[in-house]
Amino acid sequence: MKKIEFTAVVPVAGAGTRLRPHTYTYPKVLLTVGDKPIIGHILDELKEAGIRKVCLVTGYLGEKIKEYVGTHYKELEVSYVEQPEPKGLGHAIWLTRGRVTGPALVMLGDTIISADLRKFMDSPDDCIAVKEVADPRRFGVVEVKKGYISALAEKPENPPSKLAIVGIYSFRNSARLYAALERLVDSGRTTKGEIQFTDALALLVKDGHKLRPVAIDGWYDCGKPETLLETNRYILNSGKFPSKAKNSLILPPVYISPSAKVENSIIGPYTSIGDGARVVSSIISDSIVNENAFIINMNLSGSLVGPSATVAGRKDKLNVGENSEIRFDRTDCDS
Numbered sequence: 001m002k003k004i005e006f007t008a009v010v011p012v013a014g015a016g017t018r019l020r021p022h023t024y025t026y027p028k029v030l031l032t033v034g035d036k037p038i039i040g041h042i043l044d045e046l047k048e049a050g051i052r053k054v055c056l057v058t059g060y061l062g063e064k065i066k067e068y069v070g071t072h073y074k075e076l077e078v079s080y081v082e083q084p085e086p087k088g089l090g091h092a093i094w095l096t097r098g099r100v101t102g103p104a105l106v107m108l109g110d111t112i113i114s115a116d117l118r119k120f121m122d123s124p125d126d127c128i129a130v131k132e133v134a135d136p137r138r139f140g141v142v143e144v145k146k147g148y149i150s151a152l153a154e155k156p157e158n159p160p161s162k163l164a165i166v167g168i169y170s171f172r173n174s175a176r177l178y179a180a181l182e183r184l185v186d187s188g189r190t191t192k193g194e195i196q197f198t199d200a201l202a203l204l205v206k207d208g209h210k211l212r213p214v215a216i217d218g219w220y221d222c223g224k225p226e227t228l229l230e231t232n233r234y235i236l237n238s239g240k241f242p243s244k245a246k247n248s249l250i251l252p253p254v255y256i257s258p259s260a261k262v263e264n265s266i267i268g269p270y271t272s273i274g275d276g277a278r279v280v281s282s283i284i285s286d287s288i289v290n291e292n293a294f295i296i297n298m299n300l301s302g303s304l305v306g307p308s309a310t311v312a313g314r315k316d317k318l319n320v321g322e323n324s325e326i327r328f329d330r331t332d333c334d335s
């Protein structure tokens with residue numbers, strides 16, 4: 001049986017405000033998680049599923065994204081659509097009309113998914129990835145009846161279920177999707193100030209279109225510092241990575257880029273050191289150090305260090321006597 005060819009639509013135009021200050025100068029999708037930038041994980045996943053055509057919606061700091069993708073993914077046929085202002089996910093995808101025809105697979109630019117994408121593409125139905133979460137109020141939420149989605153709502157106060165929409169959508173006929181988006185944009189309707197993709201999908205369902213929920217477990221958010229570190233832990237746990245360092249103790253799982261220089265340090269567990277970074281005489285665990293950063297004499301945990309940042313601590317010499325208490329953490333100092 002001939003496989004149907006899907007085009008991936010990946011919106012990456014958002015400003016990533018929850019990851020400031022990193023995203024003041026760097027687009028979210030270029031931040032390192034595990035052994036490569038977020039967008040690298042997404043494009044590798046698409047490649048693995050046999051997808052060749054990708055349409056990226058860029059906006060905020062889009063030139064940097066184009067440079068990275070153009071250099072590292074020459075084997076993919078990548079086209080770009082500009083979203084001048086982040087008016088919402090629905091708006092971003094609506095802008096790709098006329099550029100994408102036939103089957104489309106929409107994948108969000110700030111989540112890493114560990115799921116068989118062929119499950120979505122081989123299904124005779126259009127599909128949406130969902131996951132049961134404890135508090136669905138900050139997600140798009142679906143209600144399911146007889147195996148199909150019967151209603152959808154974006155960030156509802158009173159969620160109809162605990163099934164959150166988690167960033168993969170497949171459409172065998174993208175023309176139908178674009179028609180719903182066109183109607184939404186024409187109507188001027190926004191939810192929480194944005195043209196929401198969930199609202200366009202709700203229009204499809206209202207028209208009797210069948211959308212099948214596909215439950216996935218492997219969903220890793222990269223939108224906030226704590227979730228980025230959590231995703232980093234997951235990625236480092238799931239593979240074997242280089243970790244060469246000089247005169248240092250490595251506590252796996254760890255990734256140290258072959259072009260990074262680490263010496264006289266204790267690294268790990270759950271630490272990524274990006275390309276060209278330098279770490280000297282430091283102890284780092286559960287952290288991400290982005291490319292070309294420089295860290296010396298530091299003890300870091302649960303930290304994100306941006307590209308080309310410098311973090312330097314101090315080396316002290318003490319001769320501490322009986323009953324001394326030396327604190328560098330400032331606790332109680334203000335009282």
Ligand code: UTP
Pocket residue numbers: 011012013014015016017018019028057083085086087088089091092108109110223
């Ligand atoms: P998010 O809302 O999670 O990303 O959108 P954001 O807006 O960049 O982040 P915050 O909320 O300010 O921290 C999910 C995905 O949709 C894209 C984003 O780039 C991200 O990949 N998106 C969102 C767009 O491309 N355009 C938009 O108008 C909104």
